[in-house]
Amino acid sequence: MKGRVVVLDEIAGRKAAALIVNGRLEDLLIDNDDAVVPGAIFRAVCDRPLKGQGGMIVRLGDGNTGFLRQAKGFAPGDTFLVQVTGIAQDGKAAPVNTRVLFKSRYAIVTPGAAGFNVARTIKDEEERERLLEIGHEGMAEAPEGFGLILRSAANEANGEDVADDIAAMLDLAMAVTSDADGVPELLVDAPDAHVLAWRDWTSPVPDDVIEAEGAFEDHGVLDAIDDLQSPHAKLSGGASMMIEPTSALVAVDVNTAGDHSLAAGLKANMVAARDLPRQLRLRGLAGQITLDVAPMPKKDRRGFEDVLRRAFRADSTDTVLAGWTPLGLYELQRKRDRLPLKDLLRP
Numbered sequence: 001m002k003g004r005v006v007v008l009d010e011i012a013g014r015k016a017a018a019l020i021v022n023g024r025l026e027d028l029l030i031d032n033d034d035a036v037v038p039g040a041i042f043r044a045v046c047d048r049p050l051k052g053q054g055g056m057i058v059r060l061g062d063g064n065t066g067f068l069r070q071a072k073g074f075a076p077g078d079t080f081l082v083q084v085t086g087i088a089q090d091g092k093a094a095p096v097n098t099r100v101l102f103k104s105r106y107a108i109v110t111p112g113a114a115g116f117n118v119a120r121t122i123k124d125e126e127e128r129e130r131l132l133e134i135g136h137e138g139m140a141e142a143p144e145g146f147g148l149i150l151r152s153a154a155n156e157a158n159g160e161d162v163a164d165d166i167a168a169m170l171d172l173a174m175a176v177t178s179d180a181d182g183v184p185e186l187l188v189d190a191p192d193a194h195v196l197a198w199r200d201w202t203s204p205v206p207d208d209v210i211e212a213e214g215a216f217e218d219h220g221v222l223d224a225i226d227d228l229q230s231p232h233a234k235l236s237g238g239a240s241m242m243i244e245p246t247s248a249l250v251a252v253d254v255n256t257a258g259d260h261s262l263a264a265g266l267k268a269n270m271v272a273a274r275d276l277p278r279q280l281r282l283r284g285l286a287g288q289i290t291l292d293v294a295p296m297p298k299k300d301r302r303g304f305e306d307v308l309r310r311a312f313r314a315d316s317t318d319t320v321l322a323g324w325t326p327l328g329l330y331e332l333q334r335k336r337d338r339l340p341l342k343d344l345l346r347p
Contacts, residue, residue: 004206009216011030014193016031041100042083107138107151116135131155131162135150146170176188245340249290266294266296276311287336301324305330319333
């Protein structure tokens with residue numbers, strides 16, 4: 001299967017979406033039944049500060065809680081809007097932010113963050129000017145302090161489609177921000193897997209979009225998901241990774257194909273570095289990641305880091321490359337923005 005293909009189907013009665021590029025599964029989204037998931041917007045009420053952490057626990061309604069890291073100026077009982085930014089871990093409060101964004105395929109409306117911006121990936125000056133003109137027209141009736149970001153997908157998009165996106169997000173933002181007072185409550189659901197695929201997998205534009213029952217089986221997605229249930233991840237050239245989450249961290253062990261030379265180790269490590277973001281994304285793994293690389297010359301460590309950095313730069317999840325430990329392990333810290341695949345597939 002050549003090209004960029006989006007496949008929409010269901011798994012265990014939940015909406016799911018797969019992104020396949022040149023026959024290989026690149027991303028996978030499966031609906032999370034929990035209401036407190038990234039993208040959801042709540043009316044929150046401050047509950048209590050967490051001493052020593054500079055944060056605040058906020059009530060979100062229905063027994064759900066969030067953790068606001070930057071809570072300066074807030075006091076218990078204050079009411080305001082928050083958006084969930086990550087996944088709650090082990091029964092802890094979900095991370096939330098007061099910087100609420102209303103995001104669609106082409107546009108992001110930003111209450112409280114005035115200004116008009118076009119994605120940096122759009123380089124053509126005439127195109128940037130065209131989009132800014134559409135943006136200024138679309139935001140003419142916006143309240144003071146509202147801003148707009150035009151996403152990379154807007155590049156050369158139909159002007160009416162971009163304007164419609166701006167209008168829809170502005171209407172939603174105005175309705176929600178005018179309803180900030182009251183009891184804690186869910187105001188805007190997080191987008192489901194199909195909406196997320198439509199919103200975030202459109203740059204570049206897919207060569208095909210397939211939506212049908214049984215599409216996952218027909219296009220090899222179910223087989224790929226089965227492979228992801230194993231900690232063993234095959235790499236080109238016969239190398240492999242063992243990817244094993246523990247309660248404290250995710251351990252990744254890079255193995256060669258039986259050749260224990262330093263040259264073989266370097267080759268395996270480079271292949272692993274290129275594929276690691278995809279493997280973590282598909283498996284829904286995050287937090288502290290410890291990489292036990294195959295033996296390679298120390299002089300090649302910088303080249304390995306460069307490859308790893310480029311690979312994660314193309315990934316949408318925030319990842320900090322922490323560096324080498326005294327024992328020769330490489331550590332990363334990855335934002336938790338989705339549930340582990342094994343949890344989503346659990347009956």
